[in-house]
Amino acid sequence: MALRLGTCRWKTILNLAPLRFVGDISYCVYLIHMLVFELVDHVLARLNPSLPPGREHIAVMALRFFAAASFTIGLAALSRRYFENPFLRLKARFDNGVDVSTSRSSKLIGQIPSPAEDLQTALEIAR
Numbered sequence: 001m002a003l004r005l006g007t008c009r010w011k012t013i014l015n016l017a018p019l020r021f022v023g024d025i026s027y028c029v030y031l032i033h034m035l036v037f038e039l040v041d042h043v044l045a046r047l048n049p050s051l052p053p054g055r056e057h058i059a060v061m062a063l064r065f066f067a068a069a070s071f072t073i074g075l076a077a078l079s080r081r082y083f084e085n086p087f088l089r090l091k092a093r094f095d096n097g098v099d100v101s102t103s104r105s106s107k108l109i110g111q112i113p114s115p116a117e118d119l120q121t122a123l124e125i126a127r
Contacts, residue, residue, distance in 0.1 A: 021077075028076035028084070033068070036075065040068040 013019070044051055044064065052060055 025073065025076040025080050028079045029072055032075060032079075033072050036072045037064070037068045040064055040071065 041064065044060075044067075
């Protein structure tokens with residue numbers, strides 16, 4: 001249902017550059033965020049051993065969150081640019097020449113088949 005939002009009045013909002021950027025890096029953020037939070041906790045504990053646990057102090061929790069979130073987003077953006085995009089370009093060579101790294105989610109949203117089209121295709125294949 002969320003993918004179908006691109007075909008309605010929300011399309012303008014979904015096509016905003018910041019949301020497309022978040023969509024491009026979201027998988028990497030998912031993969032590395034816990035590792036980064038642990039790293040930030042470790043670094044903060046070494047820099048200031050007397051720092052109280054974040055669960056008890058909102059300022060420490062906010063510092064931990066903003067440091068980890070900033071580092072996670074930066075690392076995910078670098079990973080997308082220098083690691084994922086070369087592999088996506090390599091994949092495109094073997095996939096009918098379609099360059100996936102330059103395509104955006106906004107181009108694909110309008111191409112999502114309806115559930116009825118999916119069912120029709122599945123029935124045709126089954127015959």
